[in-house]
Amino acid sequence: MKIKFKRPPIIGIMGHVNHGKTSLLDYIIKTNIVSKEIGNITQNINVYNIETLIGPLTFIDTPGHEAFSHMRILGVKIIDIMLLVIAADDGVMPQTKEVISYILNNKIPLIVVINKIDKLNINIKKIINQLNNLGIISDKYGGESLFVNFSSKTGEGYEQLINNIKLLTDILDIKFEKNKNSKGIIIESILNKKKGPLVIVLSKCGILKKGNFMITKSSYGKVKSILNENFKNIDFLYPSIPGIIQGLNILPKSGEKFFITSNKKKIKKKKYFISKKKINKNNKLIFKKNKSSKNYEGKKLNLILKSYNYGNQKSILNILTKFYNKYGKIKIINYSIGDININDIILCKNTNSIIIAFNLYENKELLNFKKKYNIKIYYFYIIYDILKKLKKIMYLKKKRNEKKIKVLGYAEIKKKIKKECEIIAGCYITKGKIKKNSFILIKRNDIIIWKGYINSIKHYGKEIKEAKYGIECGITFKNFNSFYINDKLEIFDKKENIENIESIKNNENI
Numbered sequence: 001m002k003i004k005f006k007r008p009p010i011i012g013i014m015g016h017v018n019h020g021k022t023s024l025l026d027y028i029i030k031t032n033i034v035s036k037e038i039g040n041i042t043q044n045i046n047v048y049n050i051e052t053l054i055g056p057l058t059f060i061d062t063p064g065h066e067a068f069s070h071m072r073i074l075g076v077k078i079i080d081i082m083l084l085v086i087a088a089d090d091g092v093m094p095q096t097k098e099v100i101s102y103i104l105n106n107k108i109p110l111i112v113v114i115n116k117i118d119k120l121n122i123n124i125k126k127i128i129n130q131l132n133n134l135g136i137i138s139d140k141y142g143g144e145s146l147f148v149n150f151s152s153k154t155g156e157g158y159e160q161l162i163n164n165i166k167l168l169t170d171i172l173d174i175k176f177e178k179n180k181n182s183k184g185i186i187i188e189s190i191l192n193k194k195k196g197p198l199v200i201v202l203s204k205c206g207i208l209k210k211g212n213f214m215i216t217k218s219s220y221g222k223v224k225s226i227l228n229e230n231f232k233n234i235d236f237l238y239p240s241i242p243g244i245i246q247g248l249n250i251l252p253k254s255g256e257k258f259f260i261t262s263n264k265k266k267i268k269k270k271k272y273f274i275s276k277k278k279i280n281k282n283n284k285l286i287f288k289k290n291k292s293s294k295n296y297e298g299k300k301l302n303l304i305l306k307s308y309n310y311g312n313q314k315s316i317l318n319i320l321t322k323f324y325n326k327y328g329k330i331k332i333i334n335y336s337i338g339d340i341n342i343n344d345i346i347l348c349k350n351t352n353s354i355i356i357a358f359n360l361y362e363n364k365e366l367l368n369f370k371k372k373y374n375i376k377i378y379y380f381y382i383i384y385d386i387l388k389k390l391k392k393i394m395y396l397k398k399k400r401n402e403k404k405i406k407v408l409g410y411a412e413i414k415k416k417i418k419k420e421c422e423i424i425a426g427c428y429i430t431k432g433k434i435k436k437n438s439f440i441l442i443k444r445n446d447i448i449i450w451k452g453y454i455n456s457i458k459h460y461g462k463e464i465k466e467a468k469y470g471i472e473c474g475i476t477f478k479n480f481n482s483f484y485i486n487d488k489l490e491i492f493d494k495k496e497n498i499e500n501i502e503s504i505k506n507n508e509n510i
C-alpha cells in the first residue's frame with residue numbers, strides 16, 4: 001500500500017499591478033507567529049514557507065506588471081491554489097483577465113480576494129458581475145470559486161481567508177509519496193562565481209536527496225549540495241519547500257521542469273543531447289573580436305545587460321525590447337547572468353556599448369579595465385530606474401549629435417621638449433589641421449585629461465598660423481605642460497564650439 005504524507009499547499013498570489021498582493025502576504029506574515037525565520041533567498045524569489053495556525057503554507061508572490069507574465073506562467077506550473085487579488089476600488093483589469101485565463105485553462109482551484117474593502121466608493125457587486133461574465137462564479141451561486149472580501153489595512157476578512165485555504169487544502173488532499181522520485185520546477189537560476197550554476201527548486205512529490213541525479217530540459221548533474229531557505233546545508237529537501245541546488249552542468253532557465261533519475265540509459269541520452277545542443281547562452285562568454293558598431297553614433301544605443309538571475313533578466317529584456325522613445329532605440333548586444341567579467345568589458349568596448357548591471361555588486365577587480373577602456377557601467381536595483389536612466393542617456397546623446405561638433409584635426413604628441421622656460425609638445429598632425437586659435441582636448445587612453453587653448457605653433461623655430469596633416473610642429477598650451485608622449489590631441493575650430501565640447505565631456509560622465 002502506498003503511504004501518503006501531508007505537504008503544505010503551494011499558494012500563488014496573483015492579480016493586477018498594485019491591487020495589493022504583497023500587502024496581503026505581508027499581512028499573513030505579520031499575523032502569524034512565524035516559528036522560523038524567513039530565509040533571504042525566499043524573499044528574493046518571493047517564495048515563502050510560513051507556519052500558520054492551520055499549519056505550514058507555501059506562498060508564491062508574483063509581480064502584477066504586464067512585463068512579468070513569465071513569472072506568473074512559471075507560478076501556474078506549480079501552484080495548488082490561486083489567490084486572485086482584485087482591488088475593490090479598481091475592479092477587473094488587464095492582468096486580472098490574464099490570470100483568469102491561466103486559472104480556467106489549468107483548472108486551478110481559486111479563492112478570489114476582493115481587497116481594499118476599507119476604501120470608500122467601492123462596488124463589490126460590480127466586480128462579482130464582471131467575474132461572472134468571465135466564467136468565475138462564486139460557490140454561493142453554484143460555481144467552484146470561493147470569494148473573500150478582505151482588507152490588508154484593517155485585517156477584515158482574514159479569518160475567512162485562512163478558513164477557505166484550509167477548506168481547499170482538505171478537499172484537495174494535498175499529499176505526497178515519500179518513495180517516489182522528486183519532481184518539480186526550477187524557480188530561479190543564478191550563476192555563482194565560486195559554485196557555478198545554482199538553482200532554486202520547488203517540488204510537489206518525492207524527497208530530493210543529496211547525490212540524486214537531476215535532469216532538466218537543458219541541463220543535468222549530480223546534486224552536490226542542497227541549501228535550505230536559510231542557506232544551511234541539508235541532506236533532504238521535502239516537497240513544497242524551496243531549496244537551492246548545486247551540481248548542474250549549466251544554467252537552466254527558470255520555469256524548466258526537473259526530475260530525478262537513476263536510470264543510466266536516460267542519463268546517457270540526456271548527456272548526449274545536451275552536448276549536441278548549443279551551450280546555454282547564459283553560460284557562454286561572448287567575445288566578438290573587433291566588431292565595432294556604428295549604431296552608437298546613430299539613433300540606437302548599444303547595451304549589454306548583466307543580471308543577477310534569470311527572472312531579473314527576462315523581466316528587463318521584456319521591458320527593454322518594447323522600449324522606444326523619441327530619442328531613439330536600444331540595441332541589446334548581449335545579455336547574460338552573473339558578475340561583469342573582462343569579456344563583457346571587451347565586448348562593450350568593441351561595440352561601443354554601455355553595460356547595465358542589475359542586482360549585482362560592483363566588481364572592484366575590473367575597475368582598472370573599466371578606466372582603461374572608458375567603459376560606462378550603470379548599476380540598478382529597481383527595474384524602472386533603468387528606463388529613467390536610459391531615457392536621460394538617449395536624450396543627451398541626441399542633443400550631442402544635433403550639435404554636430406566639427407573636429408578640425410587630430411595630432412599626436414611625439415616628444416616633450418624643454419626649452420628655456422617653455423615646455424613644448426612635439427606633435428605630428430595625423431588628420432586635418434591645427435590653427436592658432438584652436439580649442440584642444442588632450443586624451444590619454446581615451447580619457448580627456450585636459451581641455452583648453454594653445455599658446456603657439458612653431459615649425460623649425462618659427463611661429464606659424466596653422467599646421468596641416470603630415471606636418472611636425474611644436475605646440476605650447478595655455479597653462480598646461482603635464483602632457484606625456486603618445487597623448488592624443490583633438491582639435492576644434494571655433495570659439496562657439498567650446499560650450500558643445502564641454503557638453504561632450506559632461507555627457508561622457510553621465
Ligand SMILES: Nc1nc2c(ncn2[C@@H]2O[C@H](COP(=O)(O)OP(=O)(O)OP(=O)(O)O)[C@@H](O)[C@H]2O)c(=O)[nH]1
Pocket residue numbers: 015016017018019020021022023024062063064065115116117118119150151152153154
Ligand atoms: N486602503 C488600502 N490600501 C491597500 C490595501 N492593500 C494594499 N493597499 C495599498 O495598495 C498599494 C499597492 O499594494 P501592493 O501590496 O504593493 O500591491 P501589489 O499588487 O503587490 O503590487 P505589484 O507587486 O506592483 O503588482 C500600496 O500603497 C498599499 O499600501 C488595502 O487593503 N487597503
